[in-house]
Amino acid sequence: MLSEDLTTRILAAVDAQFDAQLERTAELVATPSLRAGEEPAQDLIEQQLRDLGLDIDRWTIDSEELRAHPGFGKPTVDYSVMTNVVGTYRPREESGRSLILNGHIDVVPEGPEEQWSRSPWDSEIRDGWMYGRGAGDMKAGLIANLFAFDAIRKAGLELTGRVHLQSVVEEECTGNGSLAALLRGYTADAVIISEPEEDSLVRANVGVLWFTVRVSGNPTHPREMANGFNAIDAAYEVIGALRELEEEWNSQRGDHPYFEDLDHPINFNIGGISGGDWPSSVPAWCELRVRVATYPGTTADDAWAEIVRCVETAAAGSEGVHGSRPSFDVRLTPDGFYAEGYVLEPGSDAEALLEETHRAAFDRELTSFTTPGYLDGRVFVNYGDMPTLVYGPVSESIHGFDERVSIESVRRCTKSMALFIASWCGVREG
Ligand SMILES: [Zn+2]
Structure with missing residues (x-):
């Protein structure tokens, strides 16, 4: 000194x-x-x-x-x-x-x-x-x-x-x-x-990943809504699945030094949403822009594989409540941070x-x-x-x-x- x-x-x-x-x-x-x-x-x-x-x-x-x-x-x-x-x-x-x-x-x-x-x-x-x-x-x-x-x-x-x-x-x-x-x-x-x-x-500090989830729907006239598939409604299901993954990762904080005492270190943010073309067509698409956090020591590749599995499983196992299909199509694209903590x-x-x-x-x-x-x-x-x-x-x-x-x-x-x-x-x- x-x-x-x-x-x-x-x-x-x-x-x-x-x-x-x-x-x-x-x-x-x-x-x-x-x-x-x-x-x-x-x-x-x-x-x-x-x-x-x-x-x-x-x-x-x-x-x-x-x-x-x-x-x-x-x-x-x-x-x-x-x-x-x-x-x-x-x-x-x-x-x-x-x-x-x-x-x-x-x-x-x-x-x-x-x-x-x-x-x-x-x-x-x-x-x-x-x-x-x-x-x-x-x-x-x-x-x-x-x-x-x-x-x-x-x-x-x-x-x-x-x-x-x-x-x-x-x-x-x-x-x-x-x-x-x-x-x-x-x-x-x-x-x-x-x-x-x-x-x-x-x-x-945490690692961070950014990505876009695109949900595909089937556009119809709303008078026959049950024959279409509403991509915006289905996107809520994706959000729900991501929230479950977020809670699962937070429940593991005791395994990560310097994170044990934080209430909620892993935050998933739905930072953007867009979809549909206008009110009188069942929306054919919806995009979510998402930011997730990961613990140090988790590689971006490993986190990404888990996110993709989570969203794809949700899309495949949907109850079909949004229209005529039992499942729906999703595409995930990384488009920003791909960073380990x-x-x-x-x-x-x-x-x-x-x-x-x-x-x-x-x-x-x-x-x-x-x-x-x-x-x-x-x-x-x-x-x-x-x-x-x-x-x-x-x-x-x-x-x-x-x-x-x-x-x-x-x-x-x-x-x-x-x-x-x-x-x-x-x-x-x-
Ligand atoms: Zn800064």
Whole structure:
């Protein structure tokens, strides 16, 4: 750990720049970066990485290698319009440990804007919170990475280890952005991902799969409805079967370390539904868009086989209550996350150091927890074998209305990360 003098200097440097940090964060939140529309926001990040004097690597993420990888999620958008940006710092003489600071630029859809109290792209600060889509998840963390790194230099110090500052796409839907960065050759002795994690460290998280189920019906005039087959009614049966599988998987949580004490770690979300052509025809089709979660250690292939079996069995054994057929046709297609979860094994040097820097910044002990949501940490842990600390500020309502991030928490997390960077990579007087 650092001397008291260096600690004081670095903490003061974070404070001195904190207004500028909030301005950069607000500017980034006010720049929408929905899926396949991230480029203007990545332009802002690239400019800031250039201003920090880093070597810039910006590339479109599509590659054969990426598509062949077992952790690749099938995309439904055009990857030729999407880029990752990495800024690299190399010390004149590399003697310290290396570090990746990762964050994702993409944000989830804002939903009906009239249900927000202000525009999702206002990035207004009110009562100690910054509001806006992506404020918490995770533009505050992404900018905090840059300012934590810069605080070392502002404190008059020079890092002696290599640092890669990564801004990736696709975290909210496939995880292919971080995977592309790994496959491009970016590795380090540790990774920090500054996701909104309640000032806490993620110990374990679930895997996630996305897929579409298409149910086929038989269209007839409603006057002879009994001769047709209603695909929308039948889709309810598919949902019922998936809910049973969800409960079965939740009942197994006692077999999975770090999940035993959670009430309901496995959540299946019916995230979209569409079907039928108009009210006066028995619907010939219905599509469900589904997100499921899995335990770490369950491969995506194994989970997928179980899901397919569950839905196909339900379709084959239907009671025929929706029309003339005793069974119905379903087709399942993976179209997003195809990702296994991970566990951060306790006992790493990186975690021990974060405990110290967290204590210095927050004046309390670091806690860890299990999260039932997807994280790119799985890329670095499962495929890069790197100790990965997913750790970041307090937020509320991420993926919901009036998403917000706590300003004071951002400040303290930035301090903790700055101390971590200096201590992990090593410093000398600049
Ligand atoms: Zn996130």
